[in-house]
Amino acid sequence: MRFPIHAMRLRRVFTFAAGLWVVVPLVSCGGDAKGPEVPEAPAPKPRNAAEIARSIAGAKVGVLVYAERARNHPVGAKAAALNVWQPVLEGTGIDPQRDLDRAYVAAPSLRSGDRVVAVAQHSLPPERVEAAVEAMIGKSTPPGEWITDAKVPSARVTVKGQTRVVAIVEPSFLVILPEANARDAARFMGTGGFADPEGPEAAVLTAVDPAETLRAPHAPRVPKTIKSATAKVTLREDGGADVASSGQSVSPEQAKEDAEALTQSVDDATSLKVSILKIRLFGPVKFTSEGDRVKSEVKLSPDDVDKLFGLLSLALPK
Incomplete structure (x- = not known):
């Protein structure tokens, strides 16, 4: 008995499809011939x-x-x-x-x-x-x-x-x-250390409730309405450093007052009064508000860095 050509072609298609239906699951499951198992890479250690x-x-x-x-x-x-x-x-x-x-x-x-x-x-x-x-x-x-x-x-x-x-x-x-x-x-045990830096910073300081936690002799007073603060220090090739600070205030309105208060507080902490004169150890540091945040960016010369570490040695825990 002879099949029409189109019927023979149709049978071949069904046969091929049936073969795929059988073979593909076998291949996906490894079939009878199992290849070498590749060990899974160990999970990275948490940087915590x-x-x-x-x-x-x-x-x-x-x-x-x-x-x-x-x-x-x-x-x-x-x-x-x-x-x-x-x-x-x-x-x-x-x-x-x-x-x-x-x-x-x-x-x-x-x-x-x-x-x-x-x-x-x-x-x-x-x-x-x-x-x-x-x-x-x-x-x-x-x-x-x-x-x-x-x-x-x-x-x-x-x-x-x-x-x-x-x-x-x-x-x-x-x-x-x-x-x-x-x-x-x-x-x-098992820690992977510390997170990589987000940018060019060489140091990051974080503080919660900085009005209390950063209170120390010779340190600037922080308003109580600032609930958290961050400072990032980026080092320059000339021996100086750039410091970017940010604080979270309770509201945009309060942030404006906090910026003014911090500007004055830092000026007082980094100045010396000699008789009726006021001598600044650094150039003026100005804080501004952006929404409910208080920010400042300061460029320190190499001489400023020396003075800053002198103040830090007085403020840090002994």
Whole structure:
């Protein structure tokens, strides 16, 4: 029996379609011939070191420094010499300016030096970090010691009368905590560190309730109606720096008043009165309002940067 040509073609189409219906599911399921399995890439580690530090400290103030951006800038040595790192790392062979990649400091306020949590990200070999902690133990008064039951290698050291716990969190973190929070060092296990910068900034300061948390001797007074504040520092090749600040006020109307109050407050804090004269340490800093936000942008000369770090050394927790 002969089929018409069009019938034969139609049968071929059905046969081909049936073949696809059978073969495609087999291919998608691997069929009988399974190829080599490709292991899934491990999930990226969460970059949550700052959040962990804030949680441990109950912090409302935080400073994140992208040290790799400050390494070859004059400000790098000044930042390394501030009270947070220098007393602990001095004499250990670790140079904060040269050896740290990123560092974060969290505290409830500028006046809460005893509750500071500091986290440093580095690229040093483990034996060098361990030797540095041994050096901290050796210079501690009274003598320091390794904590035998800690989940991560940790030592108890006393520097300038304050006892701290220094923890080594592999592969690349060094954590300094209050003695009461020694066990919290293990919370940093598995962290991927810190978020990358959003722009060219080398440091970011954040504060909640800055009227209270940034209150310190020699620091400008912040209006209570500003509920949060951020400052970003960008370093320039000439040795100077640009500082962009922003604060959240309670309303657009209040932001205008806050801008005027902050302008006056910063002027007072950065000026010296000699008899009837007023000598400014910096050029005028003017705050403006945009909606419910208060903002300022300041260009600091290298000489201004020196003066600023002099003021910071007075205001930061000891």
